[in-house]
Amino acid sequence: MVAPLRVGIAGLGTVGAEVVRVIERQERTLSARCGRPVRVVAVTARSKAKKRGLDLSGIKWAKSPLAIATDPEVDCFVELIGGAGDPAGPAIEAALAAGKAVVTANKALIAKHGLKLASLAEKHNAALNYEAAVGAAIPVIKTLREGLAGTDIDRIYGILNGTCNYILTRMEQEGLSFDDCLADAQRLGYAEADPTFDIDGHDTAQKLAILASLAFGTKVSESSVYVEGIRSITPEDLRAADDLGYRVKLLGVAVRTAKGIEQRVHPTMVPKTSSIAQVMGVTNAVSIDGDGIPPITLVGAGAGAAATASAVVADIADVARGIRAVPFGRPVAGLKATGKAPMQRHEGGYYLRLLARDHAGTAATIAKRLAEQDISIESIVQRHPNRSVDANGKAAKSSVPVPVILITYATAEDAVRRALQAVQRDKVISGRPQVIRIEKN
């Protein structure tokens, strides 16, 4: 009999407990698939007394994550504590320094300290697997790290945060406000009490930074990502998008440009016919455009104990089988630095929604200011909601601002910003213009 892989798990929340259960339930399958048994030999968590519905007899209870990470009877350290700092970080470092394989679901830690950990892993010839950190059981890390090893990637983009997609889906389908949908998401457990990290795009940014590193060979760097959340999206935007053949999704996009790798997270209009537009509710999806290859799209649950545990156990199985790629697909020394995406130079189509003061000629003024910046208009829609019509069929004057919606052809973002500043100086619009970037297939 080949020696079993001895696994130590730090963190027994819903994911950690499910990992213990799956390894036990799948004992024979895992042993057949890996050519050796996989056994949980040590665990730890904040409270030993907590009821988890787990039979932990025969498994050592360690006094700390660090104790497991340095236990000579543990081959593979599984970190399911979370958080970019103590105790997760030091424990992983200790495990790698001891030459142990590490499996983690900790996206914050990989996004913030992935480079340092990857260097340590390389130095000590240890595995560092983190499939569960992005998209749970969707095999996106493996696909980028191994499956597309010979493919030049041009763009990778995806819906990486279920909370935001749930909110946008409800807003679109039921015409509800952002605040109402957020409250519902919180009630259903899809959003945290403090939802900032999700809805302002930071969760998506951390995941994107990891995917960009794997796709483009850049140094993983959360701070290189331009981030904009979904708070400003209104039901009016979603209705207008629908009329124009689009949906609004919070996308993380990393794309190869002439100026380097651009990484950005923002609400994005995508054609309704695209694969990514079909992804509704808490589901996640990632599309990968390889050189000369039609896009590959991976869709599935981005969270949940069973889906996350599935990815963690697959990572453990890779360790048991001796399957190992370097953490970011290429040696750390070969990863390139990347700067923050200069969004003023971003090139693309734009959706603009302006509230025109209802003077004749407002649309003409807006069109003139756009033309001055060489911006071509693909479509323009002016709506006159509930406006009364006089006996001659002429529209009555009204002081209520009227939305004007424009879709531009591809242009540079700074040109759009300059045109909108000019329109605001002209005093023909009320309030702040809404600007949503468009991502075509």
Added chain:
Amino acid sequence: MVAPLRVGIAGLGTVGAEVVRVIERQERTLSARCGRPVRVVAVTARSKAKKRGLDLSGIKWAKSPLAIATDPEVDCFVELIGGAGDPAGPAIEAALAAGKAVVTANKALIAKHGLKLASLAEKHNAALNYEAAVGAAIPVIKTLREGLAGTDIDRIYGILNGTCNYILTRMEQEGLSFDDCLADAQRLGYAEADPTFDIDGHDTAQKLAILASLAFGTKVSESSVYVEGIRSITPEDLRAADDLGYRVKLLGVAVRTAKGIEQRVHPTMVPKTSSIAQVMGVTNAVSIDGDGIPPITLVGAGAGAAATASAVVADIADVARGIRAVPFGRPVAGLKATGKAPMQRHEGGYYLRLLARDHAGTAATIAKRLAEQDISIESIVQRHPNRSVDANGKAAKSSVPVPVILITYATAEDAVRRALQAVQRDKVISGRPQVIRIEKN
């Protein structure tokens, strides 16, 4: 410097030539990703003189596939000849017997002789990689073999043949007949001059047999798959499906049932809202339902030189990195035999389209025969196309048969067959009833 992986390629068609190009173009990336250079050292093809736009200087031209397979200066044998027989089969066997890693895109060979080849690979401790055999660059083999190693799979189903999906998409979107769409597909190069293998479902069956083996640990066996093609599908079926909220796709489905693993290929009605229903044209897709996990869906091109070469190069990169799982995920000795799906015992919903002779009471007769077999009807639609109405508003008698469309709740297939036989004996319908199985999410 680590020794390079020396690759020998048999077959220089569009895929083989693209593999040579990619390995050259990606030389530095591959070397960084694999920790060692990847070099093509030998090639062979039927004609040496043929123009391929390849610079083969410095690469040995071998006299046969077998010569490459047994060349001591080749570490990895790449078979891109195709066909389940000679010369592909014997060459792969020779390479494995010599302990060489084998990479192939040959689905027919893996479906028919995969078990024998996997035994050889195990015996000689050699890799046998075949990602390109199913879904080209869609990483479905890797996902099943490695990515879901710890997950019990309940069902796997997919659109595995681009030709059929192209034909069904055109029929649906343009109301065209099967024959017209097939002719177009042939003109555009999406279908062979002899389209039988694709449209009668055999290509899908071979791919499904491979996926089922990886998903369920069964012995790969094409002959265990129940197969029905798309020739019988009419524009009327697609219109009726649309009205009822469905689309028709040729699916390969492998599912765990109380009676064992059921493998089947047939036209299938899927809810329009499902991920798989969104897959149009030549695109392929695979959905995997794991125990307790929301479905994972992988979408992408299922054919094409660049997409296929991407998968072949990824398989070669895995060999270079020493990443290796046994060919079917589990040792051959642990794979279970599986019998042909007994479709008469298949349980599911059914779409039935009957041509009723226009006697009063035909629908009642049909409903009675279904009720006798304990089949519950979810919906029934009777259409009276272009029927004249007399001066009193009553429908005029007509001798033109009228379609009656029924959707049943889940029932056993033999009950449906018995009910339809009774209806035929009642002589209230014309011609053969159309029966399409329904696959719900």
